[in-house]
Amino acid sequence: MNRIISIFLFAALPYFLQAQAFNCDNDQYLLPEFAVDETPGILFGNNIGVNGQSEDLLLDIYEPSGDTSVVRPVILWGFGGSFVGGSRGQVGFLCEDYAAMGYVAIAYDYRIGFFIPSSTSTALAVLRGAHDTRAAVRWLYKSAQEGNPYRIDTNRIFLAGVSAGAVSAIHAAYLFEGDSVFDYFTPLTWNSLGGFSGLSGNDGYSEKVHGVINYSGAVGLNEWIDGDEVPMISFHDVGDNIVPYDRREVNVFGIPTGLIVSGSEVIDRRLDTLGLTHCLESYNSNSHVSYLYNSEPFERSVRFLKAVMCNRYYDCEADSIGGEITPPSTSISSANDNFVIDINQGVLFINNLSIEQIEIYDLLGKRLASCQGNSLALPAYKGVMYIRIYNGIRWESFGLNAR
Structure with missing residues (x-):
């Protein structure tokens, strides 16, 4: 049977879905x-x-009781503890606060345990946290496809974390194919651990998130945050001597690691330079996460996320939601390339030799097809498909409607 296939800029679709x-x-x-x-x-x-043992990863789900919404936004909270200690129960109070607002809130495990702090061992701990966070995100998409029992809106998935949990969330949200990681890992180690996605489960589902709440986190390299990233709101103590506010060495329980990272102040400047939605609230304290039990970060964060979900400006200084942001351009292009798309006899071809990778997902985030190169046979699928293309520098996206 012949299929009618139309192309549209996929970036506009989330705005339509949010409005509904x-x-x-x-x-x-x-x-x-x-x-x-x-x-x-x-x-x-x-x-x-x-320590080399098999480890199950669990999560706790907090839902608004009696909520009748067809789908709800989701926020995943990662706990703190320098990747050595802590538990998901530590962020239960934050999940309860968000669920009371109408979110599906999730406290999740990531692998922790004692290690001798060094630049290598700490980088491995961060990677474990990012991998397990991504597995939790993939589980959400999988659950949504398998009946969606928690009524998850896969167009409104947010990551959040405290300290090491924030570090995990940031790397899960911003570290992707094309980012250089070999200052930290050998290719053999990197590949054995599962590369960018890891080996923690739910393979083949999307890892896409739509924003980050950062409580005193950091990123390895600023360059991992590029011009096509999600919004972030950050909170950080200026004198933090565990996870630095600026770019300095990170400590694990007061022990220097040799690992240099960029804290929230540097991240926020990077987001500002790239023109991405961002906010940083700084605290004049030498403590680590001194504000954790204050109401202000929570109240600011819910306003920030509401602005993101509604595609509206967030005024960081005034802590207020403004008018609607102009929707993105409807041309399929990047800062460096123009893509002409041809579909012939069921094959998608992009006539630009810079294209290195193509991925196709359905709207619930299940991967339908992928390839290395600039052409790919379309799957036998009817409906809207989400197409991602990678040109060696950044990802672009658009949609196909097959019927």
């Missing part, structure tokens, strides 16, 4: 409206732990 999901002009997701139901101990993945 909730009213941006009321107080939804800004005020606590619900009691909270908790479902603890759900298995979402498994991997080799710090």
Whole structure:
């Protein structure tokens, strides 16, 4: 059977979906409206732990009790503890706060355990955290496709974390194919650990998220944040001597590691330079996450996320939501390339030799096809498909509607 295939700029689709999901002009997701139901101990993945043992990865789900929304935004919280200690229960109070606002909030495991701090061992700990965070995101897309029992809106998935949990979230959100990692890992080690996605489960599903809440986190290299990234709101103590506010060495329980990272102040400047939605709230303290139990970061964050979900400006200085952001251009192009797309006899061809990789997903985030190169046979699928193309520098995206 012949299929009619039309091309459109996929970036515009989330705005349509968001508009259908909730009213941006009321107080939804800004005020606590619900009691909270908790479902603890759900298995979402498994991997080799710090000491070589098999380790199950669990998550706890917090939902707004009595909520009748067809789908709800999701926020995943990672706990702190320098990748050595801590537990998902530590961020349960934050999940309860978000669930009371109408979110599906999730506290999840990532692998922790004792290690001798060094630049290599600490980088490995960060990678474990990022891999397990990505497995949790993939689990969300998988769950949404398998009946969506938690009524997850896969167009509104947000990562959040405290300290090491924030470091994990940042790397899961911003570290992707094309970013250079071999200052930290040998190719053999990198490949054996599963590369960018890791080996913690739920392979083949999307890892796409739509924003980050950063409580005193950091990133290895600023260059990993490029011009096509998601919004971030950050909170950080200026004198933090564990995870630096600026670019300095990170410490594990006061022990120098030799690993130099960029803290929230440097990240925020990078986001500003790239013209990405961002906000940084700094605290004049020498503590680490001194503000954790204050209401201000939570209240700012929910306003920030509401602005992101509604495609509106967020005024960081005034802590207020502004008018609508102009939708992106409807041309399929990047800063460096123009892509002419041809579909002939079921094969997608992009006549630009810089294209190194093509991926195709359905709207629930399941990967339908992928290849290395600039042509790919389209899957036998009817409906909207999400196409991602990589030109060696950055990812671009558009949509195909096959019927």
